[in-house]
Amino acid sequence: MPSSPSAQERRNARVILNRLTKLYPDVGTALDYVDPWQLLVSTVLSAQTTDQNVNKVAPTLFERYPTPEDLAGADPEDVERIIYSTGYYRQKTKSVIALAGDLVDKYDGEVPADLEKLVELRGVGRKTASVVLSEVWGIPAIAVDTHVKRVANRLGLTPNTDPVKVESDLMSLYPRDRWVEISMTVIRFGRDVCNAKKPQCWSCPLRDRCAYDNKTIRPNR
Numbered sequence: 001m002p003s004s005p006s007a008q009e010r011r012n013a014r015v016i017l018n019r020l021t022k023l024y025p026d027v028g029t030a031l032d033y034v035d036p037w038q039l040l041v042s043t044v045l046s047a048q049t050t051d052q053n054v055n056k057v058a059p060t061l062f063e064r065y066p067t068p069e070d071l072a073g074a075d076p077e078d079v080e081r082i083i084y085s086t087g088y089y090r091q092k093t094k095s096v097i098a099l100a101g102d103l104v105d106k107y108d109g110e111v112p113a114d115l116e117k118l119v120e121l122r123g124v125g126r127k128t129a130s131v132v133l134s135e136v137w138g139i140p141a142i143a144v145d146t147h148v149k150r151v152a153n154r155l156g157l158t159p160n161t162d163p164v165k166v167e168s169d170l171m172s173l174y175p176r177d178r179w180v181e182i183s184m185t186v187i188r189f190g191r192d193v194c195n196a197k198k199p200q201c202w203s204c205p206l207r208d209r210c211a212y213d214n215k216t217i218r219p220n221r
């Protein structure tokens, strides 16, 4: 995608996003949270699992460790036991304890509303930071995860696979006030319809806009 997309490319991108927003009018994360701190930790835990799985363990975790200070001093084995069912529990335990420690050391336990500051925290990548910024503060950001990368490529919205370049291509295609919608709708679409192994192309509302060569045209194929 050129750094300055043509009017035709922008129009195509707009049609795609309009259809996704129609498909998912209730955009937003499915993670339950009461404050930015909880959403930050839950977003880290949501890697490689569903938001529903995280919602099952989060109440116990935050009851036991309500503040960043509490979690920073947690016994890793106890945290592992609590979050076990979300998968990759050892790595995730290390991440959330380190993240809590950084939050206390660098920002007095307050989650900063700033992407560059958020990614300074261990365990927080651009995707997690973007989700928190857009969800909590409505700050325009595009979270590029594996779903956004795959769907954007298949739909021809970007030729790139590097997340930072994909993010930049999408930012050049869409106005700022629509950035929040992109990650939320595309992530869901990537999970529900345009999944990695067997995309449901036979019923896809974007089929006429899609350049992907290996479409699954029948459910039994």
Ligand code: SF4
Residues within 6 Å of the ligand: 154, 155, 193, 194, 195, 199, 200, 201, 202, 204, 205, 206, 207, 210, 211, 212, 215, 216
């Ligand atoms: S047609 Fe298939 S590959 Fe293309 S966007 Fe739809 S589900 Fe994905």
